[in-house]
Amino acid sequence: MPQLHTLGFPRIGVRRELKHALERYWAGTANREELDATGRELRARHWAVQAEAGVTLVPVGDFAWYDHVLEWTCTLGAVPARFEQPADQPGELDTLFRMARGRAPTGAPAAACEMTKWFDTNYHYLVPEIWPGQTFRIARNSLFDQVAEARELGVNAKPVIPGPLTWLWLAKGDAYDGADDIAKLDLLPNLLPVYEAVLKRLAEQGVEWVQIDDPILVLDLPQAWRDAFASVYATLKAAPVKLLLATYFGALGDNLDTALSLPVAGLHIDLVRAPEQLAPVVAALRADQVLSAGIIDGRNIWRTDLDAARDRLAPVAEALGSRLWLAPSCSLLHVPVDLAAEQQLDDELRSWLSFAHQKLEELALLGQALNHAPGHAGTPSQQPSQQPSLAATHAAWAAQRAACQTRRTSPRIHNRALQARLTDALAIDRARAPFKDRIASQQAWLKLPAFPTTTIGSFPQTKDIRGLRRDWKEGAIGDAVYEAAIRKEIAGSIAFQERIGLDVLVHGEAERNDMVEYFGELLAGFAFTQNGWVQSYGSRCVKPPVIFGDVSRPAAMTVGWTTYAQSLTDKPVKGMLTGPVTILQWSFVRDDQPRQQTCEQLALALRDEVLDLEQAGIRVIQIDEPAFREGLPLRRSQWAHYLHWAVDCFRLSTAGVGDTTQIHTHMCYSEFNDIIEAIAAMDADVITIETSRSNMELLKAFEDFSYPNDIGPGVYDIHSPNVPEVDWMVQLMEKAAKRLPRERLWVNPDCGLKTRGWPETEAALAKMVDAARFLRSAA
Numbered sequence: 001m002p003q004l005h006t007l008g009f010p011r012i013g014v015r016r017e018l019k020h021a022l023e024r025y026w027a028g029t030a031n032r033e034e035l036d037a038t039g040r041e042l043r044a045r046h047w048a049v050q051a052e053a054g055v056t057l058v059p060v061g062d063f064a065w066y067d068h069v070l071e072w073t074c075t076l077g078a079v080p081a082r083f084e085q086p087a088d089q090p091g092e093l094d095t096l097f098r099m100a101r102g103r104a105p106t107g108a109p110a111a112a113c114e115m116t117k118w119f120d121t122n123y124h125y126l127v128p129e130i131w132p133g134q135t136f137r138i139a140r141n142s143l144f145d146q147v148a149e150a151r152e153l154g155v156n157a158k159p160v161i162p163g164p165l166t167w168l169w170l171a172k173g174d175a176y177d178g179a180d181d182i183a184k185l186d187l188l189p190n191l192l193p194v195y196e197a198v199l200k201r202l203a204e205q206g207v208e209w210v211q212i213d214d215p216i217l218v219l220d221l222p223q224a225w226r227d228a229f230a231s232v233y234a235t236l237k238a239a240p241v242k243l244l245l246a247t248y249f250g251a252l253g254d255n256l257d258t259a260l261s262l263p264v265a266g267l268h269i270d271l272v273r274a275p276e277q278l279a280p281v282v283a284a285l286r287a288d289q290v291l292s293a294g295i296i297d298g299r300n301i302w303r304t305d306l307d308a309a310r311d312r313l314a315p316v317a318e319a320l321g322s323r324l325w326l327a328p329s330c331s332l333l334h335v336p337v338d339l340a341a342e343q344q345l346d347d348e349l350r351s352w353l354s355f356a357h358q359k360l361e362e363l364a365l366l367g368q369a370l371n372h373a374p375g376h377a378g379t380p381s382q383q384p385s386q387q388p389s390l391a392a393t394h395a396a397w398a399a400q401r402a403a404c405q406t407r408r409t410s411p412r413i414h415n416r417a418l419q420a421r422l423t424d425a426l427a428i429d430r431a432r433a434p435f436k437d438r439i440a441s442q443q444a445w446l447k448l449p450a451f452p453t454t455t456i457g458s459f460p461q462t463k464d465i466r467g468l469r470r471d472w473k474e475g476a477i478g479d480a481v482y483e484a485a486i487r488k489e490i491a492g493s494i495a496f497q498e499r500i501g502l503d504v505l506v507h508g509e510a511e512r513n514d515m516v517e518y519f520g521e522l523l524a525g526f527a528f529t530q531n532g533w534v535q536s537y538g539s540r541c542v543k544p545p546v547i548f549g550d551v552s553r554p555a556a557m558t559v560g561w562t563t564y565a566q567s568l569t570d571k572p573v574k575g576m577l578t579g580p581v582t583i584l585q586w587s588f589v590r591d592d593q594p595r596q597q598t599c600e601q602l603a604l605a606l607r608d609e610v611l612d613l614e615q616a617g618i619r620v621i622q623i624d625e626p627a628f629r630e631g632l633p634l635r636r637s638q639w640a641h642y643l644h645w646a647v648d649c650f651r652l653s654t655a656g657v658g659d660t661t662q663i664h665t666h667m668c669y670s671e672f673n674d675i676i677e678a679i680a681a682m683d684a685d686v687i688t689i690e691t692s693r694s695n696m697e698l699l700k701a702f703e704d705f706s707y708p709n710d711i712g713p714g715v716y717d718i719h720s721p722n723v724p725e726v727d728w729m730v731q732l733m734e735k736a737a738k739r740l741p742r743e744r745l746w747v748n749p750d751c752g753l754k755t756r757g758w759p760e761t762e763a764a765l766a767k768m769v770d771a772a773r774f775l776r777s778a779a
């Protein structure tokens with residue numbers, strides 16, 4: 001039977017045990033021993049479930065207290081000076097937490113490291129900081145400790161570490177100009193000896209295989225970076241362990257020859273995103289190399305079509321024998337932990353789904369089917385001793401086959417009326433009047449001052465609000481009680497905004513568990529989970545909804561809350577929607593039709609909501625697209641196609657309104673340089689963006705492009721509880737005014753305030769309004 005392995009397992013725990021333990025530790029209500037115990041418990045549990053499923057090489061090093069890239073950065077001793085503490089500080093773990101969050105139970109606070117998206121996922125990693133001449137050393141032993149821990153439990157540990165080139169690519173430093181700066185490669189002579197030392201220590205611990213993750217091999221690489229692979233791996237080759245080079249999230253493409261020429265004992269490829277690479281890789285594999293086939297989707301939650309997978313891999317199994325390994329396409333970090341934790345899904349829908357636990361079962365079934373006579377394995381054959389009985393295996397296989405079949409044909413998936421509407425939608429005009437005409441008619445009624453102030457949408461999601469929602473969902477309180485409490489919350493935030501003098505108000509999003517899940521719950525074609533948590537960053541998780549069928553909007557989703565908020569004030573209240581691209585990007589999406597098509601369905605549903613809001617008198621409407629940049633394909637050759645349909649969907653959602661209705665959008669976590677033209681083509685009247693951490697540097701793209709519409713560059717970082725100074729915000733806006741016309745500028749925070757508390761929110765926004773007033777008086 002082929003060896004089964006995984007590239008990584010979700011670390012958060014089926015009940016978010018890690019989240020709760022971390023937050024207790026940070027709050028000082030749990031000590032280090034309690035935190036450690038939770039970590040040990042989760043690792044042991046996750047190793048055991050994998051080993052029991054038949055995974056023979058179990059990942060170690062995929063566990064992380066906050067982020068696995070940060071763990072590795074700390075292991076390499078790449079700790080910026082501002083986090084260094086006197087030698088007597090207890091526990092290096094707090095240094096890691098200070099790097100992640102700026103503060104920890106011990107040690108002096110410092111500005112946290114930057115956080116950004118992990119490739120095209122909704123997972124965020126902590127960006128390593130590098131500088132010329134930087135030296136490295138093994139500064140943290142957690143990987144070795146965890147290997148020892150696994151081996152004591154009888155687990156065959158396969159340590160997982162980021163490759164040196166991927167780590168450098170992800171790193172940033174003032175001395176370097178972008179991810180691909182070749183000057184970064186000058187650090188390799190300092191970095192590689194530490195890698196060699198790590199591999200040697202792992203070998204001494206009895207480790208046979210080490211997985212080195214080099215996902216940058218699926219990106220467009222400059223030649224110097226591509227060339228660096230040969231010398232890096234020539235050095236690592238000397239280590240007394242076998243290396244499995246792991247690539248995922250796309251095709252090796254023009255890096256294929258590079259990857260195949262490296263002196264590694266095994267290569268993992270993603271066959272879900274890039275099935276076409278199977279044949280060329282098999283053809284070029286050396287006789288002593290293992291192929292790890294990433295055949296189970298690690299980025300989505302659908303059951304695998306096992307018949308198809310077996311048919312594709314059977315000839316490979318025959319050719320490679322035990323040199324074929326089976327794996328998910330990437331780490332299972334990106335899917336929820338266990339479908340068994342869901343009580344409310346109907347049987348049919350449940351039969352279509354597979355979370356991390358279920359993916360292990362799929363892997364085992366496929367492994368058994370490929371065992372012996374693989375070329376004509378019609379059904380799973382002979383079972384190894386501790387595997388489930390043949391009958392059970394047959395039954396599981398048949399159930400999976402049936403589920404795939406019903407999913408293909410279920411009437412729940414296709415909505416004929418919608419199909420007709422989509423065809424009609426092709427003819428809908430996506431254009432609005434020229435911006436200069438629109439903005440004039442908007443200003444005529446909005447009568448906003450210079451440097452108008454607003455916020456991005458959410459106000460603090462307090463424990464009380466979340467507790468209320470839990471009680472409501474559990475049926476402990478009824479709709480009327482819930483609604484009254486949310487209304488009270490909205491009334492409170494409107495009163496607060498009026499008091500401090502904001503210009504364009506928001507209702508505060510108290511009724512939303514999450515900006516995507518909330519809409520998923522109200523749209524048809526979506527399912528949602530009770531415990532389908534996926535880590536987003538640190539202790540923060542999301543429950544991505546599942547888009548299983550054609551999307552439509554049975555009823556208005558936000559009109560009631562928004563008009564209630566508007567009824568309380570004479571100031572304009574901004575309606576608040578999540579855009580089609582972001583809903584698509586942050587959901588688990590159908591794999592039976594192109595993403596573009598699903599996005600168009602979402603766009604039509606949102607268009608109806610926009611028009612209903614307008615009809616109800618809401619004349620400023622924001623359609624958030626924070627995931628617009630994240631959706632950009634990893635390869636440049638695919639950008640134009642994506643940008644075309646993504647912009648088109650945004651415009652389909654928004655362009656139905658009259659000229660006097662003001663459309664806002666919001667983006668964060670994004671580099672805008674690559675997509676500035678597309679942002680302009682979205683043609684929102686106002687875009688609010690995250691810029692404060694980059695000191696308004698991000699505005700350069702808008703300046704260079706002479707971006708024509710209104711812009712609100714964020715003046716303070718909402719990720720920190722620190723209250724910004726008025727002077728600081730004024731300075732930032734003055735910088736912005738050097739790059740862009742003053743009359744186009746708005747004043748707002750970087751992003752929504754849901755993760756903040758009220759005290760700092762009130763203080764920060766009051767100061768922000770003061771800053772805007774100062775700017776007006778100085779004009």
Ligand SMILES: Nc1nc2c(c(=O)[nH]1)N[C@@H](CNc1ccc(C(=O)N[C@@H](CCC(=O)N[C@@H](CCC(=O)N[C@@H](CCC(=O)O)C(=O)O)C(=O)O)C(=O)O)cc1)CN2
Binds near residue numbers: 463467470514
């Ligand atoms: N989908 C998505 N992706 C995104 C973002 C986003 O907002 N949404 N923002 C960016 C950054 N990511 C973020 C992701 C999550 C959170 C966040 O705050 N998550 C919350 C969960 C939010 C949620 O779903 N809340 C639910 C359920 C909350 C909960 O834990 N309830 C308790 C009970 C309440 C309590 O006592 O706390 C329970 O069920 O036990 C609700 O409000 O209804 C968390 O991890 O804690 C913040 C930012 C990028 N990607």
Ligand SMILES: [Zn+2]
Binds near residue numbers: 667
């Ligand atoms: Zn945002």
